[in-house]
Amino acid sequence: MNNNHGQHSFYGKNMLCTLKSYQIESIGRFGRMFREVSPLYINPLELNKLGAPGGPMEGTSPAQLTSDVPLGMIFFGQFIDHDITFxxxxxxxSINNPLQIENTRTANLDLDCIFGGGPEDEPFLYDKPNGRGLYLLTGKSNQNQGQAAKLEKHDLPRTGTETAIIGDPRNDENRVISQFQLAMIRFYNANYDAIKNADPHKSAVEIYEExxxxxxxxxxxxxVNExxxxLCGSKIVGDILGSGRKFYKPCNQPFxxxxxxxxxYRFGHSMINQxxxxxxxxxxxxxxxxxxxxxxxxxxxxxxxIHWETLxxxxxxxxxxxKLDTKLAAILLxxxxxxxxxPADRSLxxxxxxxxxxxxxxSGETIAECMQRDTAEINDIKNLIRNLAQTHDINLDSGTPLWFYILAEAEEIGRxxxxxSKPGEGLGPVGAxxxxxxxxxxxxxxxxxxLGSNRDWSPTLGTNGVFTMKDLLNMANTAIDL
Incomplete structure (x- = not known):
């Protein structure tokens, strides 16, 4: 850690006073949604107590479950995160300046974690264009070293050291995300095969693009629709789609x-089962x-x-x-x-x-005020937080960390x-x-x-313009085994 407090002191003062240095986003960097708001500081020892095992954030056993949120959707949220941020x-x-932090994923939901840079840039992800065509490869096509033949079709292509050959290495960090990566590969292969069979005169590249x-x-x-x-509630999602965005307004390009x-977006940590x-x-x-x-x-x-009907x-x-609340599974702490x-390093x-x-x-309260949330609503959430903090002798008098406020809001108000409103079933209004x-x-x-090119588009797969995760996974299961 650099203890030379004189170095960059003037730059640091600018950041802490106005955050004006974050006004214009840079391509490929992170940024701020609320650029004019001062930061919160909490004594790190209080943060340690808040997140400690046995503290106010340790979940109960047995776990309290939502009524209608599939566990698989939380892992799907992780997949989305890997698609847009790294x-x-x-x-x-040290203080992290978003404009100096590179986002090594595109800030688009473009599935670059599946397709990489495409068959010209990363041909090792694809079959031969002049052979079977530009299908994405799986464990079977790769003939994974040391793996039983009957298991290859259920796995990603891997090197001899078992490293997955995929567009984002994080999509192999647990069994569900790994298997969902494979399901998306198979979903593409099923569609590639259908287009190829419908018009065998199309080139491999034309079929790939389509x-x-x-x-x-x-x-x-x-x-957008499931x-x-x-997780955010149909009312808030509908209001954004109908009346537009009020707070996420990039100056130049998406970030x-x-x-x-x-x-x-770290709400999912509260919803993962032990x-x-x-x-x-x-x-x-x-x-x-x-x-x-x-x-x-x-x-x-x-x-x-994975049998997807389980998740x-x-x-x-x-x-x-x-439930989405102020608790995390004990093992995550x-x-x-x-x-x-x-111990603080080991607590998520x-x-x-x-x-x-x-x-x-x-602070969460400050963001809620910027969003013009009702004062009584903010006070109800602060009362919940105050009761949790006082029970464990934690001082949050100067404000509530935004992540913890969002969890408390979900517990108090919910989706x-x-x-x-349905407390514990999804995000409250600020988080959502x-x-x-x-x-x-x-x-x-x-x-x-x-949404950016054809707002009249509706699904051509599924049934009568309705397409769900179940439809995607069912179609993935029909893909030819490559």
């Missing part, structure tokens, strides 16, 4: 706001067990193959996500893979809180649909607005997306 530079030990757009549009449709209403990436099943009749696994959570290795037996709504028997003698909650402070995020405006804004500002 920060490899920020750290906890299939890629079809897959991308249907994926984006699910994000994922966002489920990822840190209020989204460092705070609001134990889950991969198959309806299979055993329950810890999220950090070798069967489920170790990641970055090939499938070794059929018990590791998504096929027939109503799916596993529900945990003592991460087994973090090698540190400091504390790491989120420290990260928010390092990015100079404002707002046409029938009213940040998440939904950002994702919808990224689509609206992308000339290659359906």
């Amino acid at each position: 920060d490899t530079q920020s750290n906890f030990s 299939a890629r757009e079809l897959v991308m549009y249907h994926y984006q449709w699910i994000v 994922f966002l209403p489920l 990822i706001p840190i209020e989204f990436s460092v705070a609001a 134990a889950l099943k991969l198959q309806p009749s299979g055993p329950v696994h810890s999220i950090f067990s070798p069967q489920f959570g170790r990641g970055f290795e090939k499938i070794k037996n059929e018990a590791q193959v 998504f709504d096929f027939d109503g028997t799916y596993q529900r996500a945990e 003592d991460l087994p893979f973090i090698q540190s003698a400091n 909650a504390t790491r989120n809180l420290r990260r928010g402070q390092s990015f100079l995020l404002p 707002i649909d046409s029938a009213g 607005t940040i998440v939904a405006e950002t994702i919808i804004g990224l689509l609206e500002m992308d000339e290659a997306s359906y």
Whole structure:
């Protein structure tokens, strides 16, 4: 850590006083949604207590579950995050300037984690254009070293050291995200095959371009019409689509706001179950067990193959996500893979809180006031927070970290649909607005997306203009085994 307090002192003062240095976004960098708001500072020892095992954020056992949020949708949210953000530079030990942090993913929902740079840029992801065609490769086509032939079609293509050959290495970090990456590959292959069979005179490149757009549009449709209403509420999503964005307003080009990436979009950490099943009749696994959570290795037996009806709504028997509230599964407050003698380093909650402070995020109350939320509503949420903090002798008198405020808001108000609010079932108004405006804004500002290029488009797959995650996964299962 640099202890030379004189270095860059004038630059630091500018940031802390006005944050004007964040006014204009740079291509390929992060940015701010609320540029005129002063940051919150909390004593790090108080943050440590807030996120500590046994503290106010440790969840109960048995877990409190939502009524209608499939657990698979939380992992789908992780997939979306990997599609639009990748920060490899920020750290906890210094102030992070969003304009200096490179986003190594495009700020578009363009599935570059699936397609990479395309067959010309990354041909190793694809079959031969002059052979079978530009299908995406799987474990079977790769003939993964040391893997049983019957398991290859259920796995990603891998090197001899078991590294997945995919557009984003993070999509192999647990079994669900790895299998969903494969499902998206198979969904593309099924559409490529259908287009190829419908018109065998089209070139491989023509089929690829058509299939890629079809897959991308249907994926984006699910994000806007299934994922966002489920987690942000149909009322807020409908208001944004109907009346426009009020807070996510890039100056030049789309960017990822840190209020989204460092705070609001980390809501899923509260909804992940400590134990889950991969198959309806299979055993329950810890999220950090070798069967489920170790990641970055090939499938070794059929018990590791995901049956999607276990995680998504096929027939109503799916596993529900945990409630969205101020609690995290106990195992997330003592991460087994973090090698540190400091307990604060091993708590996912504390790491989120420290990260928010390092990015100079404002308090949750301040953001709520900027959004002109009702004073009585803000006071109700602050009372919940105050009661939690006082019970554990935590001082949050100067304000509430934005991430924790958003979790408390979800616990107090929750998802707002046409029938009213549903505490614990999704994000409250501040969190939902940040998440939904950002994702919808990224689509609206992308000339290659359906919202940015053809707002009259509706799904051609599915039934009568309705296309769901169930439809996508069912079609993925029909793909030829490559």
